Amino acid sequence: MSSYPALRLRRTRSAGWSRRMHAETVLTPANLIWPLFVTEGDAVEEPIASLPGVSRWSVDGIVARARDAAAAGIPCLALFPNTPSDLRTEDGGEALNPDNLMCRAIRAIKDAVPEIGVLTDVALDPYTAHGHDGLVDGSGYVRNDETAEILVGQALNQARAGADVIAPSDMMDGRVGLIRAALEDEGFVNVQIMAYAAKYASAFYGPFRDAVGSRGLLKGDKKTYQMDPANAEEALREVALDLDEGADSVMVKPGLPYLDIVRRVKERFEVPVFAYQVSGEYAMIEAAAAAGAGDRDALVLETLMAFRRAGCSGVLSYHALHAARLMGA
Ligand SMILES: NCc1[nH]cc(CCC(=O)O)c1CC(=O)O
Numbered sequence: 106m107s108s109y110p111a112l113r114l115r116r117t118r119s120a121g122w123s124r125r126m127h128a129e130t131v132l133t134p135a136n137l138i139w140p141l142f143v144t145e146g147d148a149v150e151e152p153i154a155s156l157p158g159v160s161r162w163s164v165d166g167i168v169a170r171a172r173d174a175a176a177a178g179i180p181c182l183a184l185f186p187n188t189p190s191d192l193r194t195e196d197g198g199e200a201l202n203p204d205n206l207m208c209r210a211i212r213a214i215k216d217a218v219p220e221i222g223v224l225t226d227v228a229l230d231p232y233t234a235h236g237h238d239g240l241v242d243g244s245g246y247v248r249n250d251e252t253a254e255i256l257v258g259q260a261l262n263q264a265r266a267g268a269d270v271i272a273p274s275d276m277m278d279g280r281v282g283l284i285r286a287a288l289e290d291e292g293f294v295n296v297q298i299m300a301y302a303a304k305y306a307s308a309f310y311g312p313f314r315d316a317v318g319s320r321g322l323l324k325g326d327k328k329t330y331q332m333d334p335a336n337a338e339e340a341l342r343e344v345a346l347d348l349d350e351g352a353d354s355v356m357v358k359p360g361l362p363y364l365d366i367v368r369r370v371k372e373r374f375e376v377p378v379f380a381y382q383v384s385g386e387y388a389m390i391e392a393a394a395a396a397g398a399g400d401r402d403a404l405v406l407e408t409l410m411a412f413r414r415a416g417c418s419g420v421l422s423y424h425a426l427h428a429a430r431l432m433g434a
């Protein structure tokens with residue numbers, strides 16, 4: 106009885122009710138985090154050409170999107186600012202301004218839609234004139250310890266504005282521990298840290314850099330701080346350190362090409378793992394759909410399910426609202 110023809114794995118697949126009953130993985134709107142881009146002004150929507158279907162919104166529009174997300178069952182938003190160019194400086198000082206675009210968006214969301222979580226990006230690239238995530242020295246090298254100090258200030262600035270989850274995406278060594286200590290000192294004991302622990306120097310970030318306006322500014326590349334796509338053991342060390350320093354959850358980024366990393370992190374550490382299906386991945390799906398190479402909705406849901414199967418608690422995805430609505434339908 107243990108082999109064909111009595112044994113047929115197609116048997117349990119033969120009807121929809123049975124496929125549902127045997128599904129090993131579930132995907133719900135609760136598994137989605139929706140990244141949103143904030144811009145200055147009132148009633149402003151700026152479409153992003155390299156990210157078709159995604160726009161920057163002024164704060165009022167961001168609040169409207171927060172309502173959409175909450176209604177669709179999405180638990181959390183991730184915010185990124187497009188800082189006006191006259192406020193971008195060598196040291197990214199605008200990141201510390203309590204009234205910067207980011208802080209105003211956080212306050213407006215927490216005021217109008219308090220039931221949704223707000224995750225905020227800690228890194229200086231939307232604020233620097235050179236597009237790097239930290240301070241650069243004369244040779245163009247991004248200085249670790251001096252940057253980490255500013256990132257602590259940026260994280261506190263976001264926490265004071267009401268951020269629920271601080272997400273450092275800068276890849277400086279040691280910053281998670283410094284941020285945790287500073288949050289504890291100021292009494293933000295329930296503000297979480299989701300560390301971009303294994304973030305690779307990837308070619309899939311192009312449309313994001315358009316969205317935050319750093320692409321044209323960026324001098325060189327980010328290979329001295331983001332990881333080499335060749336490395337997996339190093340990702341495990343990065344994760345171990347961030348957990349040791351107090352991260353509540355860890356992120357792997359980009360997403361689909363790095364699901365092997367997700368799986369290894371999940372099996373090794375048994376902690377909440379998230380992944381970022383980044384802008385270039387979104388653009389790839391949109392391009393495939395536009396070219397008639399695949400069905401958009403099916404591509405979206407299949408890829409999101411793949412993250413769950415690999416071990417992700419959740420996925421940051423620009424398709425989040427669309428996907429959540431598909432699931433609800
Ligand atoms: N701190 C930068 C940051 N935070 C999130 C992304 C990429 C996200 C995406 O591509 O969707 C990047 C780009 C980069 O490292 O240059």
Ligand SMILES: [Mg+2]
Nearest residue numbers: 276277278343
């Ligand atoms: Mg690290």
